[in-house]
Amino acid sequence: MPTSSLPDVASLLVVAVSARALAAAARRAGYVPLVADFFADDDTRDIAHACRKLDNLKRGIQWKTLEPALEALAEEAPSPLLGAICGAGFEDRTPLLAKIGERWPLLGNDPSVVERVKDPQLFFAALSRLGVQHPRTVTDPVAAGDGWLAKRQGGAGGSHVAATPARRKEAGRIYYQEQIEGRPVSALFVGAGDRACVLGFSEQWAAPTKHSKWRYGGAAQPAELSAELKAHLSEQVVQVAATFGLKGLGSADFLVHGEKAYLLEINPRPGATLDIFDSEADPLLRTHLAAVLEQRLPDGPLGLSEASAAAIVYATEPLSVSQSMVWPEWTADRPNCGDCIDRNRPICTVSARARTKVEAKQLVSERISTVLAACAGQEGGTEWT
Structure with a gap:
């Protein structure tokens, strides 16, 4: 990567449903995290310079509690405040991203970009135009076939996924997707607007319960993929990321069946695989900031030895x-x-x-x-x- 002009010392507002992984990544990158999330876990408090616990996890992130938390954190910044990095929790509430962006630099994708990527009609229509394979997807429950899945627009973590009959009468932003056999594979990438680079692939698994068959369980890297399939998926991710103008770290979730792969969704933010890909030697948050602020990308995938x-x-x-x-x-x-x-x-x-x-x-x-x-x-x- 070319020489960076990113500051060596700066503070970052870090906000997510659970922000520990992002806060730890900020520390590894040499920055001071100021954290707002719903848990304020013991190790999150140790990592953060300051931490504020948000209220009412069931309702999700709300501006009336987020604003005073971020204002208080910003006042405690021990070094120049670079801006705000947002993790999971904003995919279905982009107006909150806009409000944050009005107060502090938003170090990630613009709200309009997140909205487009998470709109199933826009997203899957774009995939079809690009020739990227994906499951058949509709927003009309009548058009959903037997055995299809119901998903909540902007949902995360797998718990929002349900068998179609369970969601046919549910109000809200629900879409329906053909269920396809395959193993979940995620591509970690970093985008710079009109360009992108795939950093690595991981395999994921579910931790099912009686009422949540697809609840997220964990992830491991490297994924077992042929060189040809890696190249094919990387080409597709770069193409889709550039089409939507994605910036910073993100992930593309596929179902892989043999040498075929179907793109399920793009997460336009740093995600659950930070823990397995990040390292002191090559801090991902510096890669993220270089792409967002300077439109600079790394030369290629991460060279992880383990x-x-x-x-x-x-x-x-x-x-x-x-x-x-x-x-x-x-x-x-x-x-x-x-x-x-x-x-x-x-x-x-x-x-x-x-x-x-x-x-x-x-x-x-x-x-x-x-x-x-x-x-x-x-x-x-x-x-x-």
Whole structure:
């Protein structure tokens, strides 16, 4: 990448439903994160210079609570404030992005760009014009076939996906998509408006429940793809990103079946795979800012030497976090002492690095079991592996 003129010292407003991963990425990039999210987890508070907890997760991000939180954080900035980076939580409420952009530089995609990418009629029509394969998608429930899926426009995390009959009578921004067999593969990319670069591929998996079959479980890299398919998917991602003028980090979610791939959606923001792709040697937030502020892209994919995986640990029963709970270094998004966590809600994130993706995913699975056992016992001095 050419020489950067990005400041070496600056503060960043970081806001998302859960902002720990973005805050950690900001620290790795050398910046000071000022965080607003719904959890204010123990490690998020350690990472952030200042942290504000937003109210009412069920209602999502609201301006009446977000504005005073961001104003207070901005006043606490210990260095020049570069602007605001927004993670998950704004895909279905772009007017809030516009309000943030009126007060501070918006270090990501413009609200109009996010709106277009998340509009199923505009997005899939564009894919058809570009010749990018995708599942058949409609907004009229009558036109949806048997076995199709219902998805909420701007939804994230998989929990909004349901079998079509469950959503036929639901009001709101729902669209319907043909269900296709395949393994979920995500392409991490960075865009600079009219250009883009794919940084790497990961495989994802679900953590299903009775009422949420497609709930996000975790991700691991590198994805197992042929060189030809990688090149094909990269070409498609670059084409779509340039068509919509995407800026900064984003991800493109595919279903891969053999050598065929179907594009499901674009997430126009830094996403869930930050934990498995980011590193001290090549901080992704600097790549993001260089693309957004200077329209500069890296020379090619990330040169990662290890495989890595990360997964969410969901509570199997309601629990309250006690003072005796000891969290190992391979956990993140650690709840605070006294937090009450309902069944099927996230407890924390676990991660692992290994020689291969299979080994990293297996280690993550073992660590999920270890955390659940420790939460059940909550005995101090637990020996973590």
